[in-house]
Amino acid sequence: xxxxxxxxxxxxxxxxxxxxxxxxxxxxxxxxxxxxxxxxxxxxxxxxxxxxxxxxxxxxxxxxxxxxxxxxxxxxxxxxxxxxxxxxxxxxxxxxxxxxxxxxxxxxxxxxxxxxxxxxxxxxxxxxxxxxxxxxxxxxxxxxxxxxxxxxxxxxxxxxxxxxxxxxxxxxxxxxxxxxxxxxxxxxxxxxxxxxxxxxxxxxxxxxxxxxxxxxxxxxxxxxxxxxxxxxxxxxxxxxxxxxxxxxxxxxxxxxxxxxxxxxxxxxxxxxxxxxxxxxxxxxxxxxxxxxxxxxxxxxxxxxxxxxxxxxxxxxxxxxxxxxxxxxxxxxxxxxxxxxxxxxxxxxxxxxxxxxxxxxxxxxxxxxxxxxxxxxxxxxxxxxxxxxxxxxxxxxxxxxxxxxxxxxxx
Amino acid sequence: xxxxxxxxxxxxxxxxxxxxxxxxxxxxxxxxxxxxxxxxxxxxxxxxxxxxxxxxxxxxxxxxxxxxxxxxxxxxxxxxxxxxxxxxxxxxxxxxxxxxxxxxxxx
Numbered sequence: 412x413x414x415x416x417x418x419x420x421x422x423x424x425x426x427x428x429x430x431x432x433x434x435x436x437x438x439x440x441x442x443x444x445x446x447x448x449x450x451x452x453x454x455x456x457x458x459x460x461x462x463x464x465x466x467x468x469x470x471x472x473x474x475x476x477x478x479x480x481x482x483x484x485x486x487x488x489x490x491x492x493x494x495x496x497x498x499x500x501x502x503x504x505x506x507x508x509x510x511x512x513x514x515x516x517x518x519x520x521x522x523x524x525x526x527x528x529x530x531x532x533x534x535x536x537x538x539x540x541x542x543x544x545x546x547x548x549x550x551x552x553x554x555x556x557x558x559x560x561x562x563x564x565x566x567x568x569x570x571x572x573x574x575x576x577x578x579x580x581x582x583x584x585x586x587x588x589x590x591x592x593x594x595x596x597x598x599x600x601x602x603x604x605x606x607x608x609x610x611x612x613x614x615x616x617x618x619x620x621x622x623x624x625x626x627x628x629x630x631x632x633x634x635x636x637x638x639x640x641x642x643x644x645x646x647x648x649x650x651x652x653x654x655x656x657x658x659x660x661x662x663x664x665x666x667x668x669x670x671x672x673x674x675x676x677x678x679x680x681x682x683x684x685x686x687x688x689x690x691x692x693x694x695x696x697x698x699x700x701x702x703x704x705x706x707x708x709x710x711x712x713x714x715x716x717x718x719x720x721x722x723x724x725x726x727x728x729x730x731x732x733x734x735x736x737x738x739x740x741x742x743x744x745x746x747x748x749x750x751x752x753x754x755x756x757x758x759x760x761x762x763x764x765x766x767x768x769x770x771x772x773x774x775x776x777x778x779x780x781x782x783x784x785x786x787x788x789x790x791x792x793x794x795x796x797x798x799x800x801x802x803x804x805x806x807x808x809x810x811x812x813x814x815x816x817x818x819x820x821x
Numbered sequence: 822x823x824x825x826x827x828x829x830x831x832x833x834x835x836x837x838x839x840x841x842x843x844x845x846x847x848x849x850x851x852x853x854x855x856x857x858x859x860x861x862x863x864x865x866x867x868x869x870x871x872x873x874x875x876x877x878x879x880x881x882x883x884x885x886x887x888x889x890x891x892x893x894x895x896x897x898x899x900x901x902x903x904x905x906x907x908x909x910x911x912x913x914x915x916x917x918x919x920x921x922x923x924x925x926x927x928x
Contacts, residue, residue: 527904528908529904529908575926575928576904576924576925576926577822577902577903577904577926578903578904578905579902579903579904579905583905584905587905
């Protein structure tokens with residue numbers, strides 16, 4: 412292999428092997444901190460050695476062996492000070508290598524531990540990105556606009572809590588599993604959304620690194636839990652949104668709404684994948700959960716040649732189904748947007764105005780009202796609503812879009 | 822592994838007879854399952870006294886070490902294999918005593 416290929420080989424190994432290595436070391440040594448540090452050291456060693464020695468025939472095995480040695484070195488160093496028992500266990504640890512199925516199971520344990528409900532949501536997100544996705548602490552800190560030291564502390568504190576409170580390293584019992592899976596999916600959807608609608612004045616409007624990472628992790632969960640409908644639903648939802656990424660932001664960095672997007676730039680392969688997943692779930696004939704319904708809505712949008720050709724009655728019917736599962740005002744708002752296309756802006760506006768007490772602080776409430784008022788020719792009220800939306804919006808591309816729409820009111 | 826499960830409430834009023842009956846049922850169950858180590862109710866924070874004898878002279882202060890709207894009105898010590906088990910017990914315990922619980926590992 413030529414020298415040029417070494418960085419690519421390391422990066423590929425990092426993508427494919429990081430979670431596996433951290434998971435198997437955590438199981439072997441019973442300590443997330445040791446596992447994380449040893450995995451990081453193994454990759455640092457690869458960066459040093461592979462350019463000269465060449466990429467080993469089985470990079471994963473090489474990295475696992477190297478990481479295990481690093482972990483044992485650290486434990487021996489620490490054991491010189493205390494805990495002779497651990498030393499004894501290590502010396503006699505001649506477990507055969509885990510078969511493939513069991514290793515996959517270990518990655519699942521790692522994910523469930525990082526997304527444990529006893530950890531704060533932001534901690535679950537940070538820990539999952541570090542331990543499962545292998546992002547560095549500075550990368551995670553940048554992604555969430557947090558100081559690096561603060562992110563470091565959050566992760567350190569989480570690892571300490573897992574150890575001291577004995578958060579178990581295992582796949583939850585059958586009775587807890589549905590709630591715990593939905594907890595994991597919530598973490599992944601949050602990572603995806605932060606990438607898709609990045610907040611903060613100095614961020615890129617779309618953080619492709621985060622959306623890509625969320626999709627990669629969801630694909631991994633899907634290979635581990637292929638029977639779970641909501642896992643398939645979330646993956647379908649993400650790829651159908653990701654497929655429109657390029658069309659969603661204009662050359663000048665402004666948000667392009669669905670009706671104005673150049674549909675020829677949508678990613679056909681991702682759309683095909685999403686549609687396939689949605690069809691698979693429909694065929695399962697099991698009542699769909701939230702992510703599956705959202706995926707189905709996005710499948711309707713991505714099946715249409717343009718906005719007018721969209722099957723809006725189907726979209727509204729799907730939102731009706733979603734409202735029954737999730738009666739939140741945000742779902743009602745999105746339903747009203749579809750109603751505007753089916754029954755006209757006046758009907759939609761009446762529905763939206765009822766949501767004011769609960770959504771007054773939400774920029775999309777005002778942005779949606781502004782758009783409907785504009786379509787009804789009520790310019791002055793529309794302008795006030797755009798002003799309210801711009802004041803509340805956090806994403807630079809959305810602010811640019813709302814500002815242009817407002818200024819076009821004349 | 823043992824956990825301190827503290828009962829958090831904003832008044833030191835005793836449990837109602839219904840709550841007391843539910844707590845008894847819960848205690849019987851966790852005793853039978855081997856999780857019960859100890860349990861007790863506490864008098865209100867007004868009855869607390871803080872003593873600090875780290876320096877030359879013991880200083881006695883009337884009242885709890887921390888004034889707060891909510892405080893610990895009782896506790897369990899439970900034996901549980903891990904936090905998932907402890908949280909499941911505490912979920913049922915909170916329902917039984919009709920109070921908020923805090924779960925903390927004992928080192």
